[in-house]
Amino acid sequence: MSYTAAVDHLYALGQELAPATPSTPRRKFDLAHMRVLAAALGDPQMTFPSILIAGTNGKGSTAATLASILTAAGYRTGLYTSPHLIRVNERIQIDGHQIPDEDFARLYFQVDEAARHLVEAGDLPYPPSFFEVLTAVGFLYFAGENATHAEKTRVDIAILEVGLGGRLDATNIVEPLLSILTDIALDHQDYLGNTIAEITREKAGILRPNGTLITLPQHPDANQAIGEAAATLNLRAINAASYIPGQTPGVSRSVPGHQVGASGKQAATPLPANHYSITLDGEALEVNSPLSGHHQQRNIALAIAAAAELRHLEGYKLGQIAGESNQIGYKITNAHIEAGIRNTHWPGRLELFTFSDGPQLLLDVAHNPAGAWTLRAAIAQLPEAQPRTLVFSCLRDKDLNEMAQILFPLFDASSTDSKRSKDHIVFAPIDNPRAAHIDDLLAAAHALDIPAHAAPHLAAALAQARAVTPSNGLIIATGSVYLVGEICRLAGEL
Known part of the structure; x- marks a missing residue:
């Protein structure tokens, strides 16, 4: 067989x-x-x-x-x-x-x-x-x-x-x-x-x-x-x-x-x-x-x-x-x-992908509130003025509301912090029977009065994130191992 x-x-x-x-x-x-x-x-x-x-x-x-x-x-x-x-x-x-x-x-x-x-x-x-x-x-x-x-x-x-x-x-x-x-x-x-x-x-x-x-x-x-x-x-x-x-x-x-990025060249990680x-x-x-x-x-x-x-x-x-x-x-x-x-190799954990043009992509499999807090601590070490876009999805048996409260405010373009004015949040569905519905993701952002957009699939979400993020910015994809795995595959094809 x-x-x-x-x-x-x-x-x-x-x-x-x-x-x-x-x-x-x-x-x-x-x-x-x-x-x-x-x-x-x-x-x-x-x-x-x-x-x-x-x-x-x-x-x-x-x-x-x-x-x-x-x-x-x-x-x-x-x-x-x-x-x-x-x-x-x-x-x-x-x-x-x-x-x-x-x-x-x-x-x-x-x-x-x-x-x-x-x-x-x-x-x-x-x-x-x-x-x-x-x-x-x-x-x-x-x-x-x-x-x-x-x-x-x-x-x-x-x-x-x-x-x-x-x-x-x-x-x-x-x-x-x-x-x-x-x-x-x-x-x-x-x-x-x-x-x-x-x-x-x-x-x-x-x-x-x-x-x-x-x-x-x-x-x-x-x-x-x-x-x-x-x-x-x-x-x-x-x-x-x-x-x-x-x-x-x-x-x-x-x-x-x-880290060695998707371009095959070494680039300084932002962390x-x-x-x-x-x-x-x-x-x-x-x-x-x-x-x-x-x-x-x-x-x-x-x-x-x-x-x-x-x-x-x-x-x-x-x-x-x-x-x-x-x-x-x-x-x-x-x-x-x-x-x-x-020589440890363990992908998808604050892993950086670099491309010949456009923003860099940081992947992390934070899939629960504890992981979200860990990622938040890492984001706190990034340059404050750097524009960033969050690509997010999660499973519906996770605590979406708590993860949203931990991560979404860090990408709030409507906040009084002028450094966040070029930030974005993009949601995308993931291919898993346990996946949270896009409407639930949008509702979690709206409950916090944070602007967010939805894409029909992950490839579209990644393309949208690359389009709206300045070349000196950073895309951060997280919320589920399944999301990160699929984006790893997509990023490798770019």
């Missing part, structure tokens, strides 16, 4: 978070189903060591940075993330390379056939979901089931980003060496709970008895819930705060950042780069990350703490491989950490 057939078949499964209908009720998450599927495939997730990363925001950046560090240290490193921006293959990578189409197709239909037999035998009540199938494909690929090598070559370690929550997420059937919790905020309340504490308890489901947790101080309610879970499980908790640069002179510095020094195990470590934004310092700190912990492991044994173990942990030097951070 072809790759195209595999992708078409996958999308026909439907998204877990798609709105419920009379014929398709909302799916209930159940790890028992994922364990049945994995067992039918030979439990591939038990053949390689792994790290689980959960949180509301920052988990993808943390995962990508940590995976890059391990690759720089010479380890064959798997990376599983979600969602994707352009192609589904982005979710499953080894050493920075996406799963090849032929491997994806073969493994997809292997999982699909196993699932079909399980349903026919009554071992599963219904076929696995979109995310469960992709997770199984990733586990098989990391276990060495790939066609691009003459013999099976499994990964030395896999970095797994949790899709939703943690406790019932399909990735949570592994036995992780480390569990990492990034920043936690309100999101997906319909599934995870209505308070920070409830959501944190769901995400703390990736923790293991006598295991190791790496996290950072955050919202007091999250801190308390994490502390309660840690005490119950008797685990080691590592605070990564010591790897965030201090504010004293000489410890941290901002320098003009550079300060994360370039600073810290101390790790008594030695200086130079951080020079391509990921912009002050918030990335927290994600980088978590990745550094995880790398430090991996090199101090006393050893582990893989439960499904008799007699095979790692007795000395991972050999990761400070130079490896520096190189890994420097």
Whole structure:
């Protein structure tokens, strides 16, 4: 079967978070189903060591940075993330390379056939979901089931980003060496709970008895819930705060950042780069990350703490491989950490596109209020007099009104601030069943008395933004991963 057939078949499964209908009720998450599927495939997730990363925001950046560090240290490193921006293959990578189409197709239909037999035998009540199938494909690929090598070559370690929550997420059937919790905020309340504490308890489901947790101080309610879970499980908790640069002179510095834009040329990013020094195990470590934004310092700190912990492991044994173990942990030097951070690739996060003419384009996947606040902090670092245009859309299960209150006033051409007189807001629909309606987007702007316009589709929105934004201005596209992914594709064609 072809790759195209595999992708078409996958999308026909439907998204877990798609709105419920009379014929398709909302799916209930159940790890028992994922364990049945994995067992039918030979439990591939038990053949390689792994790290689980959960949180509301920052988990993808943390995962990508940590995976890059391990690759720089010479380890064959798997990376599983979600969602994707352009192609589904982005979710499953080894050493920075996406799963090849032929491997994806073969493994997809292997999982699909196993699932079909399980349903026919009554071992599963219904076929696995979109995310469960992709997770199984990733586990098989990391276990060495790939066609691009003459013999099976499994990964030395896999970095797994949790899709939703943690406790019932399909990735949570592994036995992780480390569990990492990034920043936690309100999101997906319909599934995870209505308070920070409830959501944190769901995400703390990736923790293991006598295991190791790496996290950072955050919202007091999250801190308390994490502390309660840690005490119950008797685990080691590592605070990564010591790897965030201090504010004293000489410890941290901002320098003009550079990103490779769509034109293929390096251009100065409008945001300060994360370039600073810290101390790790008594030695200086130079951080020079391509990921912009002050918030990335927290994600980088978590990745550094995880790398430090991996090199101090006393050893582990893989439960499904008799007699095979790692007795000395991972050999990761400070130079490896520096190189890994420097070479991290994680698109769509304050990513700058430059063109031969016209304004630049800044993309960010801020898709919830916490992400919107982070983006607002980044916008505050832009030149105040620079004209800017917001291209925005979001999913209807997000808090549109709060995101509007956070972001839209920064682009208010009707405000008394003369510097904003050349600003614009352009809305566009996105191709997703959960997408907010254009009328709702316009209503959110009008409720704030902020002028905004709507485009019939994203290509038109981008063209309109380029037309109304002066050549020295900046277009900022945000509000949804799906919007950013489609604009990434469109921008690459300009």
